[in-house]
Amino acid sequence: MLKREEILKMFETAGAIRHGHFELTSGRHSGTYVQCALVLQYPRFAEKLGQALAELFSDVRVDAVVSPAMGGLIIGQEVARALPDPKNALGGGVPALFVERDASGMMTLRRGFEVRPDQHVLVVEDVWTTGGSTMETVRVVEEAGGRVMAAGALIDRSGGAIEFDVEAQSLLEMPISNYEPEDCPLCRQGGVAIKPGSRFARTAP
């Protein structure tokens, strides 16, 4: 099992944890920002993190992993790779499927992905802030007839505030301190919040 320090070191090495003054997608301000894509771009890190996350579910039967696009794609693939072959495996291991938004913004299974009735599913995402994408993914799987056994994420930033209807475990708890802009201590010091995002990814080392 990876230790918390080892996990953090991978994130820090990859520049995936930033300290500064950020405006999050929610509009709230925060002094730290985590961009999992920056650590997952390195295959050896992604593989190790996937193995460690998969270990949390070693007592759960998993026939398929389903992740929300885009954030969940790489970690979903790596968790699936680390899981033991399901019964009646086709030789490819545990399948890693993903849901994505359709034109109306609804999460849905596309590309011919299918969840079979009573298939045991593990839902995997990179970060939980509100857990909304994981909850949507659970709904899509259940509507397709699958059985969601558990949900996992690399990082839980909610401070344990999310209540999922299924067993849920994260590899790392990193509660986010964030503020409404009018209450933000960083703004009060005269700073200006920046929006991390695609530009942030391009300027990363």
Ligand SMILES: [Zn+2]
């Ligand atoms: Zn601020």
